[in-house]
Amino acid sequence: MTTDRIVRTFTDYFRERGHELLTGATLLPPPTDPVLFTTSGMHPLTPYLEGRPHPQGRRLAGVQRCLRTTDLDEVGDRTHLTVFEMLGSWSLGDYGHTRSLRLGHELLRDGFGIPPERMYATVFGGDDQVGPDDEASDTWHELGVRVERTGDDNWWSHAPVGLCGPDSEIFVWTGDPATPPQGSPTTDPRWVEVWNHVSMRYLRLEDGSLRPLRRPNVDTGMGLERLATVLQGHDSVYDSDLFEPWTRLVPPxxxxxxxxxxxxxxxxxxxxxxxxxxxxxxxxxxxxxxxxxxxxxxxxxxxxxxxxxxxxxxxxxxxxxxxxxxxxxxxxxxxxxxxxxxxxxxxxxxxxxxxxxxxxxxxxxxxxxxxxxxxxxxxxxxxxxxxxxx
Known part of the structure; x- marks a missing residue:
């Protein structure tokens, strides 16, 4: 499946389910934003995730180019990139976390052809402030996907204060297709994360306490380059078709x-x-x-x-x-x-x-x-x- 087809499959799927498509903003945040570059798909949507009505409605999806400087020293391995594209979907106070997980599962299974037995999900196991995310666990069990509970790895926050909440990450087995998957996402690196679904339920205050949002949201993000690598059966993002001209022309x-x-x-x-x-x-x-x-x-x-x-x-x-x-x-x-x-x-x-x-x-x-x-x-x-x- 080529990268262009992956994008079309993703956008067509969400458009058919009532999501308005975003065109994908520049790498440059607005002048009032202290961050140098857009770092995630949800970054340009922060005001709307905080409660402002979005002009295109409450169901959105799109492709956003992003840049992260935090991984510069990691570039050179098989997964890290400085600039990448993020496939995203958002529910701004519309459907909840369960619906988002079901949509994600259906697209991975039917749209991208990934069998459920080759998926594994991680969910938030709870801490001293918030209980375990039983809603996500129950959903995955109903869908026939194995579940692993973790701690901080499944708690999403944009900053020390501000929007936050439990998330559920979907992993895909990249080991030998002829053998059954082994281990779990925290024990075997052949489980590769492809999609994160965040249930934005809280606002963390300066004193560390959590205030429930009046309008909970769902934010999902899936790295295009990583997804293409998995679907095309490669070990490195540099082997995907996105880098084909580079790996063909630069070595000579x-x-x-x-x-x-x-x-x-x-x-x-x-x-x-x-x-x-x-x-x-x-x-x-x-x-x-x-x-x-x-x-x-x-x-x-x-x-x-x-x-x-x-x-x-x-x-x-x-x-x-x-x-x-x-x-x-x-x-x-x-x-x-x-x-x-x-x-x-x-x-x-x-x-x-x-x-x-x-x-x-x-x-x-x-x-x-x-x-x-x-x-x-x-x-x-x-x-x-x-x-x-x-």
Whole structure:
């Protein structure tokens, strides 16, 4: 099942059940939001989940592009991405958690062809404030899906204070299809989470207490790249059709080991998406995230061969990414920004090598040295570490 077909199956399913489709917002939150980038499908809907009426009604579904910087150091393994797409459905005070779980089960079983015996659900087991989520447990038992109770892993919160509630995560067995599934989601990593259904029932206050919402909501999120990996039978998100042009065109261009290849593909793809939403490299904020992504790519490329350049990057990859994230604008504009950032980084490296070559920095660096190098010469700590690594 191709990624495009997965999206159509998802959106058609919810539209046929009375959900209005959202077009998918930019990576950039509104100016009043302190967060740099949209991090989840529910992020743009926060005011409506808190009670404001949504202009499109009380049943919504859509595809939202997201960016998370918290996983940057994990990129290179088989699951983590910086920019990704989230399939989501929402009930704003309409149907409840049980209905949401039944919808999810039906779509996975009938729409995506996943047998119930290859599903496992986790539910909130309760704590000293809230009892166990028996509603979710009973629903899964009725549907013939095994259930595992957990603690904090099945309690969702957007922040230390604010919206929160128990969630139920649906896992799919990715082990050998010829053998029965084994273990449970907390004991066997071959159970892969594909969909989280959150029952937003509470508002956590500053003192830690919980206040029930006057209008409970349901928020679900399913990572498109991870779902595609599972449905297409791959072990890594980089093997899915979303990354096919990257894994086809980049290896002949630059000889990289597997983790480095994944990092380069992810960071370039993410940088193109950020550029497509109008961000430009800078020393702070969103622009610094874009700059860091680009410089991590260049550091990886130049580690083995300083002659490598982003000017060799095929235009097909720029266009494929912009089209994937539904972003207007030509590829030349994106290429120009990337090449300009490459030139800036080359100059910074030259300056850094001269500064660090001085006798002051012969031995181990102190925190004062790192502050001086950053404040006086514009050399961030990670770059200094890179330049001093043999």
């Amino acid at each position: 261009l630059w000889d990289l080991d597997e983790p480095s290849l994944r990092l380069v593909c992810d960071h370039l793809r993410s940088g193109i998406a950020v550029l497509g939403d109008g961000v430009r490299p800078s020393h702070t904020g969103r622009g610094y995230v874009l700059r860091r992504l680009t410089r991590r790519v260049l550091t990886t490329l130049w580690r083995d061969d300083p002659s490598r350049t982003l000017s060799d990057l095929p235009t097909e990859l720029l266009g494929h990414t912009l089209d994937r994230f539904r972003q207007p604008g030509g590829t030349e504009r994106v290429r120009d920004v990337l090449l300009d950032e490459e030139r800036r980084f080359e100059k910074l490296l030259e300056r850094g090598r001269r500064v660090l070559g001085g006798s002051r920095f012969d031995g181990p660096l102190s925190e004062e040295d790192y502050r001086y190098l950053h404040d006086t010469h514009g050399l961030p700590r990670d770059l200094v570490t890179t330049l001093r690594t043999p």
